[in-house]
Structure formats: C-alpha cells, structure tokens
Amino acid sequence: MPRLPALPRRSAQGRLRHLVAALLCAHAAIAAAHLPPSEQIQALEAAQATHPDDPELLLQRSAIERRAGHPKAAATAARRALRLGATPSRAHLALAAALLDAGDADQALETLETALDQAPGDPALTRARGQARRARGDFAGAARDLAAALDLTAQPSPDDILEAMSVHVASGDEKGALAVADRVRVRLGAVASIELAAIRLERESGRHAAALARLDRLLAQSPRHPGWLAQRAAILDTLDRGEEAARSREHALAVLRLHPRSRHPERIATLERELHASLAASSPPKGDSAP
Amino acid sequence: MTSSLISRNATLVGRAATLTTLVAALLAPAAASAQTITRGPYLQKPTTTSIVVRWRTDTASDSRVEWGAAAGSLGNVASDATVTTEHSIAVTGLSPGTTYTYAVGTTTTRLGGDDTDHRFTTLPTPGTRQPIRIWTYGDSGYANAAHTATRDAYFAYSGANPSDATDVWLMLGDNAYFLANDVNYQTAVFDFYEDFMRREVLWSVLGNHEFYGGNTSATQTGPYFSMFDFPSARESGTNGVASGTEAYYSFDYGNIHFVILDSMDSSRAVGSAMLTWLEQDLTATTADWTIAAWHHPPYSKGQYHDSDTEVNEIEMRANVVPLLEDYGVDLVVSGHSHSYERTPLIDGHAGLSDTLDASMLLDTGSGAPDTDGAYRKADTGQAPNQGAVFVVAGSAADARPFIPVEGHRLMASKLVSYGTMVLEVDGDTLEGHFLGHEGDILDSFRIEKGTARCPASPPSGCLASGKSGLVAKQGANDASDSLTYRWTGAELPAADVGDPSAESDLGLCVWDASGLLVDSALPPDAVATYEVAALATKLWVTDPEKPGLFLYKETTGAADGLRFAKVQTGAKGLMLVRGKGTALALPTSPWTLPVTAQIVARDTGVCFESVFAEAKKNDSTKFIAKATAD
Incomplete structure (x- = not known):
C-alpha cells in the first residue's frame, strides 16, 4: 500500500491564509467552522473583503457573532443580509435571534411578526415568535406559538416539546401542557423525557389515575424499569391500592436483584433501600394479622 | 405503439441489429429498460426480526424487496406501491441473528441482488454473548x-x-x-x-x-x-x-x-x-x-x-x-x-x-x-x-x-x-x-x-476456619478435573457473606508455595440472565425455614468451572464450593506445601481461609488435605 504524503504543517497565519483562500469558494465559509470564534470572524472578514455583498457570508457572520457572544454585531450582519437579498425568513430568524440575545424582545417580536406576515405558518419563525413572547412575559401567547410550531413540525424534538409544556405551565395552563404531550405522543409514541414531565404535572395536580395511565404506557415499553415500577407503586399508594403497590415494589426489587448490588449506581442503591423501607412500612407486623 | 414501431422499423434495411435490440428492450418490462439504482441498496434500523432496505433510483417506480435464506431461493416478498425514487422497504418476520440474501427492484423487475453481495443479518437476541x-x-x-x-x-x-x-x-x-x-x-x-x-x-x-x-x-x-x-x-x-x-x-x-x-x-x-x-x-x-x-x-x-x-x-x-x-x-x-x-x-x-x-x-x-x-x-x-x-x-x-x-x-x-x-x-x-x-x-x-479475581499471593486478614478440607482430583483429561473446598467449624456472620443469591459473586482462590493455582468464581450472570417471570428457575435456592442457608447448583448441564456452592451463616458456619471441568484450569499435582485456599465474597470483600501445611495425599492424581484450627 503506498504511503500517504506527510501531513502538512501550517502556522496560525498560514492556516488563516489557507482559509481565506478557501472562503473564496462557494460555501467555503463553513471551512472556518473548525476555528475558534475569533479566528472564524477574522476569516469571514477576510472573505467579506472580497465579497462584501454576499448575503450568505453575512448570515454566517451573524451566526458566528452570536456564538461568540456578540449579539449586536450579529444583528448588524443579519440586517445587512436582509437588505442584500438573503432569504427573508432566514434573515429575519437570524435577526430575531440576535435581538433576543441582546435582550430586545420587543424588536425581536416585531421582526418575527413581519417575517410571519410574509411566510405564515413557518414553523421556525413561529417557534421563535413564541420564544420572543415568552421573553416579554406573554406566556399565553408564547404557549400558543410553541404549540403551533410543534404541530407544524413533522418530527419535533423532545427539547422543543418540553419547552412548549413548560411555557404552558408558566401561563397557568397545565391542561394545555398535557395536551401538548398527548398530541406529540400520537406521532412519536411514549417518550420518557416527555411522559415523565407529564406524569409529574398530573401528580402535582392530583390526577393520579391519569399519571398511572401514562406510567403504564411507559412500562409497556420497558416493563423492567425499576424506577418506573417504584414510581408506579407510589402512585398506587396514593390511589389506596396498597396491595398492587406492594406487588409493584416487589417487582422492582426482583428486577434489581437481577443485578448484583455491587453493580448498582448510588441512585439505584438508594431506590432499592427506599423500596425495602416502603415494603416494610406497608407490611402488617407479625402476629398482627386479622383473625 | 409498440407494435406499430416494430412494424415501421422492420421495413428498414441495414438496421436489423438496432431493431433486435429495440424489440428486446420494448418487450422487457417497461421500468427495467431505463431505471438505474443510483444509491444503495443499503441497510438501516435492524431489529431481531426486521430490517429496512433502502435504495435510490434515477426514475420513480414502486418498490419491492425479495429475500430468502440463500441466493437463488428468495421466496419472500415485501413491496410498496408508492411511486418514488427513494425506496424504503421494511422486511419483517425474520429470525434473530440470521443472515439472509435479498434483491431489490420494482414489482415487475429485479434491479439488483440475489447474490452474495446482497445480504443482511438481523440483530442477535439482546444479551447474547458472542464475539x-x-x-x-x-x-x-x-x-x-x-x-x-x-x-x-x-x-x-x-x-x-x-x-x-x-x-x-x-x-x-x-x-x-x-x-x-x-x-x-x-x-x-x-x-x-x-x-x-x-x-x-x-x-x-x-x-x-x-x-x-x-x-x-x-x-x-x-x-x-x-x-x-x-x-x-x-x-x-x-x-x-x-x-x-x-x-x-x-x-x-x-x-x-x-x-x-x-x-x-x-x-x-x-x-x-x-x-x-x-x-x-x-x-x-x-x-x-x-x-x-x-x-x-x-x-x-x-x-x-x-x-x-x-x-x-x-x-x-x-x-x-x-x-x-x-x-x-x-x-x-x-x-x-x-x-x-x-x-x-x-x-x-x-x-x-x-x-x-x-x-x-x-x-x-x-x-x-x-x-x-x-x-x-x-x-x-x-x-x-x-x-x-x-x-x-x-x-x-x-x-x-x-x-x-x-x-x-x-x-x-x-x-x-x-x-x-x-x-x-x-x-x-x-x-x-x-x-x-x-x-x-x-x-x-x-x-x-468481572476480574475481581485472585491476587498472586494470598492476602491476609481472612476469617480462618475451624475445620476445613481441600480435595483436588486430576481426571483423565481437563474436562474431568474436579475440586472441592470446605470451610467450616467457625462462626460465619451473615453480614460477611452478604446475599449470595442476589450477588452470585463467590470466588475461589488456591495457592501453593509457588504461587496461584486456582482462580475461579461462580458465573456472575447466573442470576442476571433470567427474566423476572422466570425467577423461579434461578440457580440460587433459599429456604425461609432455614434462614442463612444459600444453595447454588448448576442445573443446565454446563458443568464446567465452579458450579456448586453451599453457604450457611451463623454460629456453625459453612462454606462449600465445588467445581469441575476445563474452566477450573486445575494445575497438575503434586503441589508445593503449604497450600492456602480462600473463598472470597466479592461484594463484602470478606475472605474465608484455610492453610494446609500437610497433605493426606499429594501426587499426580490427587491432592487431599484437611486442616483443624489450633
């Protein structure tokens, strides 16, 4: 097999010159992405010196300035990109994100309203408007937008779903938060990160039967999950279903016994102790059984 | 249109070869003449019983995957009538850890496969131990x-x-x-x-x-x-x-x-x-x-x-x-x-x-x-x-x-x-x-x-036995070698042993004067491999009427290595382990005295020791020794 050529070694300046040259190619701004933000900005400035009116470079500049913690510079670059013909929805989104970073939620919202007038139903813009509204303290409006954005997205991320749920809760609409969880479950199935948040809400609101139904859906997927079995027992206790609770705890302990104690993380060992303690507390003392 | 085209071209002199080619192409299924795979086929999202086969074509068509145990015998078919260039077929009803041959194409034409270059293998059953x-x-x-x-x-x-x-x-x-x-x-x-x-x-x-x-x-x-x-x-x-x-x-x-x-x-x-x-x-x-x-x-x-x-x-x-x-x-x-x-x-x-x-x-x-x-x-x-x-x-x-x-x-x-x-x-x-x-x-x-195994020389600080015995028998071959160690005649605190039925973590170490002879342990997965529903079949047995008694007996027939243990905690303590077979890696005897044997409870870290300064028998067939505390 032939040897490959020796690795080229470049100084920092050499690297920069190399990148500037590369940046003159279409899309080559991405090459700068391997550099620290300050060097990325230098590289982009060099490229912009040759292509000052390239809206794509300006949007790249806006994104890098945001990552570097320079929201005002990011907003300036996004505004210029917009003037120079960048795709309006992308440029508005970049501008709104920069304005939000800068703490100017009012301007961000105004920008997004304009953008959504031009591109109604755009999920990214809708979600961003929800974030702007939340930043302004309009939780109800934010909840509407974030939920709408989820509905507009075929496969929303669990993070975005949790964000929408939390904003609903902040607006006092817990049922709305649970409705978000239910709507996405139709598309994604029962996802632990979402369902556990929903279960917490159900329990905090005293809807223990509904919490149990959600937990059972999770357990249908992973029937040996000791943490879920333990939580199921706690809910059953609340529902005065002590015998079922004990069985669920015994089931959890049986699962834990499948693995030696030495293999248990501390939090699982704690769970095991709690299960034993709960079982002991729920068992009638010896000789105290009913006649 | 086909027949008229053939008829018209059939009258042309000097184009017979072209005509022949054209006729062949036209008589073949329509999609086959033009469609080409431009990506794949490639494989995604395998499970123990299914896999997704994907490919891209230059023109749109429906999709079909055929599969079977070997090339030339693809007896199964899955298809999708959707006309697309991005083809994706979930093949289901498969067996775990099994290799199949497949082919891809349209519902009328095979575009590729049914050879050794087109095979997929399903996932093995989770938990399967294999290279x-x-x-x-x-x-x-x-x-x-x-x-x-x-x-x-x-x-x-x-x-x-x-x-x-x-x-x-x-x-x-x-x-x-x-x-x-x-x-x-x-x-x-x-x-x-x-x-x-x-x-x-x-x-x-x-x-x-x-x-x-x-x-x-x-x-x-x-x-x-x-x-x-x-x-x-x-x-x-x-x-x-x-x-x-x-x-x-x-x-x-x-x-x-x-x-x-x-x-x-x-x-x-x-x-x-x-x-x-x-x-x-x-x-x-x-x-x-x-x-x-x-x-x-x-x-x-x-x-x-x-x-x-x-x-x-x-x-x-x-x-x-x-x-x-x-x-x-x-x-x-x-x-x-x-x-x-x-x-x-x-x-x-x-x-x-x-x-x-x-x-x-x-x-x-x-x-x-x-x-x-x-x-x-x-x-x-x-x-x-x-x-x-x-x-x-x-x-x-x-x-x-x-x-x-x-x-x-x-x-x-x-x-x-x-x-x-x-x-x-x-x-x-x-x-x-x-x-x-x-x-x-x-x-x-x-x-x-799982290497909480024996060190090169016996560690100190173990609990000594009152009475003990060690018997090692050299079989006709390694598979028939056997070893038994009994530790008894002393108190065995329950806390020192832990719960062997949950841990399955007892190890046996034997040294002679020249170094480590035996380094063996109960299979640590003896408990873990059983589903909850099958807990009754696990190898450790306890009896509520006999507190402190733990019995382990290998019952699957794979009698190789350490496969039997009996533990009785309390004032009249007992620890007995027995092994057999190649996995014991029993060195040939005679051994150099003194010989030290230890059972180690890995979770508690407590060890139980006997030192055999003399042997009743110590030759090429057996090592037999007993020891009593002074």
Whole structure:
C-alpha cells in the first residue's frame, strides 16, 4: 500500500491564509467552522473583503457573532443580509435571534411578526415568535406559538416539546401542557423525557389515575424499569391500592436483584433501600394479622 | 405503439441489429429498460426480526424487496406501491441473528441482488454473548487517498469478506465534508462504501458538519435525517427506552448497549430531554457492556478542537460523562479532532484538564495486555464508577497535529495518524485497536470485566476456619478435573457473606508455595440472565425455614468451572464450593506445601481461609488435605 504524503504543517497565519483562500469558494465559509470564534470572524472578514455583498457570508457572520457572544454585531450582519437579498425568513430568524440575545424582545417580536406576515405558518419563525413572547412575559401567547410550531413540525424534538409544556405551565395552563404531550405522543409514541414531565404535572395536580395511565404506557415499553415500577407503586399508594403497590415494589426489587448490588449506581442503591423501607412500612407486623 | 414501431422499423434495411435490440428492450418490462439504482441498496434500523432496505433510483417506480435464506431461493416478498425514487422497504418476520440474501427492484423487475453481495443479518437476541466486532471512526468525510487507505486497511484486516467480519459499523459524525449535504454524502459515503453498505448496517452520530449541511435536530429534517433511519422508539433492542428522536437513540447488539448522543444540536443541559432520556435508558439496560458515542470528545487537544475551550466538549464532559460513569459506561468513542487520542481507565474527570488528579486515574497503564496488562473492572455488567476508556478516533480521512504539540496530558496514547478503531467484544472482554492506514495496529488496549479475581499471593486478614478440607482430583483429561473446598467449624456472620443469591459473586482462590493455582468464581450472570417471570428457575435456592442457608447448583448441564456452592451463616458456619471441568484450569499435582485456599465474597470483600501445611495425599492424581484450627 503506498504511503500517504506527510501531513502538512501550517502556522496560525498560514492556516488563516489557507482559509481565506478557501472562503473564496462557494460555501467555503463553513471551512472556518473548525476555528475558534475569533479566528472564524477574522476569516469571514477576510472573505467579506472580497465579497462584501454576499448575503450568505453575512448570515454566517451573524451566526458566528452570536456564538461568540456578540449579539449586536450579529444583528448588524443579519440586517445587512436582509437588505442584500438573503432569504427573508432566514434573515429575519437570524435577526430575531440576535435581538433576543441582546435582550430586545420587543424588536425581536416585531421582526418575527413581519417575517410571519410574509411566510405564515413557518414553523421556525413561529417557534421563535413564541420564544420572543415568552421573553416579554406573554406566556399565553408564547404557549400558543410553541404549540403551533410543534404541530407544524413533522418530527419535533423532545427539547422543543418540553419547552412548549413548560411555557404552558408558566401561563397557568397545565391542561394545555398535557395536551401538548398527548398530541406529540400520537406521532412519536411514549417518550420518557416527555411522559415523565407529564406524569409529574398530573401528580402535582392530583390526577393520579391519569399519571398511572401514562406510567403504564411507559412500562409497556420497558416493563423492567425499576424506577418506573417504584414510581408506579407510589402512585398506587396514593390511589389506596396498597396491595398492587406492594406487588409493584416487589417487582422492582426482583428486577434489581437481577443485578448484583455491587453493580448498582448510588441512585439505584438508594431506590432499592427506599423500596425495602416502603415494603416494610406497608407490611402488617407479625402476629398482627386479622383473625 | 409498440407494435406499430416494430412494424415501421422492420421495413428498414441495414438496421436489423438496432431493431433486435429495440424489440428486446420494448418487450422487457417497461421500468427495467431505463431505471438505474443510483444509491444503495443499503441497510438501516435492524431489529431481531426486521430490517429496512433502502435504495435510490434515477426514475420513480414502486418498490419491492425479495429475500430468502440463500441466493437463488428468495421466496419472500415485501413491496410498496408508492411511486418514488427513494425506496424504503421494511422486511419483517425474520429470525434473530440470521443472515439472509435479498434483491431489490420494482414489482415487475429485479434491479439488483440475489447474490452474495446482497445480504443482511438481523440483530442477535439482546444479551447474547458472542464475539462482536465494531468498526468505528469519525470525520471520514473526504473521499480522498487517506480515507481510501484507512478503509482498505480495515478490509484487509477483516479478511476476504469484511462485512461478514463486521457486526457493528458506526460513524462518529462529520461523515461527509463540507456541508454534509446529500451530494457530499453520495460521494463520501454511498459511493465510497457502495459494496460494503449492501451488507452492513451503517449507524451514525451527528457531527458539526451534518449541522452545517442543513440538518437540524429540532425538526429532524435535512439530508441526514432523510437518508437514515435510526431507532427512536426502542426498536433495535429491549434494553433501553425510546428517545423519541433520531438525533440520539440507543440500540443493543448482543451483550452491548450502545448509547448514541447528539453533542451538536440537542440541549446538553442537565434536565434536558436528552439527559433525562439518557438516565432512564441507562436505568433500564441490563447489558454487560455500555458503549457511548458522540461527536465532540470530552477530552482532546486536537487542532482546532480543545476540550478545555469548546462549549460542546465542556458540556458533554460536565453533564453527560458523570451520568454515564454512574451507570458504569465502559467506553466512549468520539471524533471531531482529526487525531487519535485514548485515555487510560479513568473516572470522575469532569473539569478542565488542569483539574486532573491521580484519584481519577484508575489504571495508569496502557491497557495493553502484553505489556502493562489489561484494564480490569471488578464487576461484570454495569459497574458504576469502575472506569471507562475515552477514545477520539477522528482521523479516518485527515490527520492533524495536537495543540499544544504534546497533546492532552490525560492520554495513554495519542497519535497524529490516519486510522480507524476496531473494537472486539467477547463475553467479559473488550479489546480496542487503532488500525493505521497501512494496516498496522498502532495502539491496543483491553478491558476485562468481572476480574475481581485472585491476587498472586494470598492476602491476609481472612476469617480462618475451624475445620476445613481441600480435595483436588486430576481426571483423565481437563474436562474431568474436579475440586472441592470446605470451610467450616467457625462462626460465619451473615453480614460477611452478604446475599449470595442476589450477588452470585463467590470466588475461589488456591495457592501453593509457588504461587496461584486456582482462580475461579461462580458465573456472575447466573442470576442476571433470567427474566423476572422466570425467577423461579434461578440457580440460587433459599429456604425461609432455614434462614442463612444459600444453595447454588448448576442445573443446565454446563458443568464446567465452579458450579456448586453451599453457604450457611451463623454460629456453625459453612462454606462449600465445588467445581469441575476445563474452566477450573486445575494445575497438575503434586503441589508445593503449604497450600492456602480462600473463598472470597466479592461484594463484602470478606475472605474465608484455610492453610494446609500437610497433605493426606499429594501426587499426580490427587491432592487431599484437611486442616483443624489450633
């Protein structure tokens, strides 16, 4: 097999010159992405010196300035990109994100309203408007937008779903938060990160039967999950279903016994102790059984 | 139209050959004459009973996959009437760990396959212990000379049929430069691995360049999410839980649980959806091994990528690594830095590189079995905080120097060299090899689990017996060798033994004056391999009417190694273990007196000892000795 050529070694300046040259190619701004933000900005400035009116470079500049913690510079670059013909929805989104970073939620919202007038139903813009509204303290409006954005997205991320749920809760609409969880479950199935948040809400609101139904859906997927079995027992206790609770705890302990104690993380060992303690507390003392 | 065209052309003189060709083409099914496969076929989302076969064609048609046990006998068909150029067929009703031959095409025409180049293998049943080879690397996105060399080095390493030798193929992100868009992927992945992809499932993590290519985890849109199918709903294994997204997910291959994380575009914060899912997933798994993969390395000083300064690396190290370590992760593989960097066995290093201290280095050696010795983790399965090895394997297609040139201080091995990572897992052993582009193994390490085994000489501080006996019989062959050790005549506190029926962790060590003779233990998975519903069949037996009595008896017929134990705690304590067969590795006698035997309860760390200064019999057939305390 032939040897490959020796690795080229470049100084920092050499690297920069190399990148500037590369940046003159279409899309080559991405090459700068391997550099620290300050060097990325230098590289982009060099490229912009040759292509000052390239809206794509300006949007790249806006994104890098945001990552570097320079929201005002990011907003300036996004505004210029917009003037120079960048795709309006992308440029508005970049501008709104920069304005939000800068703490100017009012301007961000105004920008997004304009953008959504031009591109109604755009999920990214809708979600961003929800974030702007939340930043302004309009939780109800934010909840509407974030939920709408989820509905507009075929496969929303669990993070975005949790964000929408939390904003609903902040607006006092817990049922709305649970409705978000239910709507996405139709598309994604029962996802632990979402369902556990929903279960917490159900329990905090005293809807223990509904919490149990959600937990059972999770357990249908992973029937040996000791943490879920333990939580199921706690809910059953609340529902005065002590015998079922004990069985669920015994089931959890049986699962834990499948693995030696030495293999248990501390939090699982704690769970095991709690299960034993709960079982002991729920068992009638010896000789105290009913006649 | 066909007949009139033939009729008209049939009158033309001197065009007979052209006519013949035309007629043949026209009489063939319409789609076959024009349609060409431009991508694949390639394989996705395997389960124990299904797999997804995908391919792209230049013109749209319906889709069909035929499959069967061997070429020439494809008796099964799955089809989809949707007319498309992006074909995706889920083949179902398969058997676990089974290889099938397949062909793809339309409902009327076979476009390719039904030969040895078109085969797929379903996942083995989760928990199956079998030799498993994993080929993994990152940043392979150039279809250049270096990538060609690293690919071909692995193919040469794997012998005549690399796909048969490969069980898991995992790319660590930045799989296609620069934008990781559809065109880049076609060049750097689908064309580059065209043959290999027909037979091997490609698993992948998201890199930063995938993000630049228009992919976004928030919506799971973009070319990456379009071309791949990953198990977001726990389809590929029963050990984890559903992630709800293809940006991060888990799957099982045999006795390995793979956790694939998104270090680029999903929140890495504590309490985020990804970390919440991760903890639930790790709580659910019962696999022997946990291997995690993501793009941004938690420990690296690669050119451009310093894990002390890049936020992705810092957050993964601070938020994700401790959680993984709590649940006993064994290996973490990443890319991003275009170099090879590999830590020793470490735990608890969540801060910047200058916070590293000796307590975090659980084994400072190289892990090479033939020099420093393998890394040893005392317990099998999830072994919390018993150490993990972190690998950066980002030089499949490009290699760049470290900054500073000496690299990260943590590393047991660091190389600026093209190469890929080959992992071999067999039972409780994992070997990692960095395979250079010229076919040389440039670094190796081994992790052995369940190695809470006997030291070279008897440790002190064990509980002495009142009476004891040791009988070793040399059989006609190794399979009929046997050994029995009885410790009795003294108090055996229950706390010193723990719960053997839960732990199954008793070990037996025997030394003579020249060193260690026997190092054996009860199979640690004797309990763990049984489902809850089948707990009654487990090998340990206890009797509520006989408190403190634990009886272990191997009943499956696999009487090899330590297979019988009896423990009675209390004032009249008893420990009895018995073994048989090749796995005992019983050395030939006579042995050099004195002979020391110890039973070790691994979870409590307490040992139970007898020293035999004299032997009743000590020849080439037997060693028999009794001892009574003074």
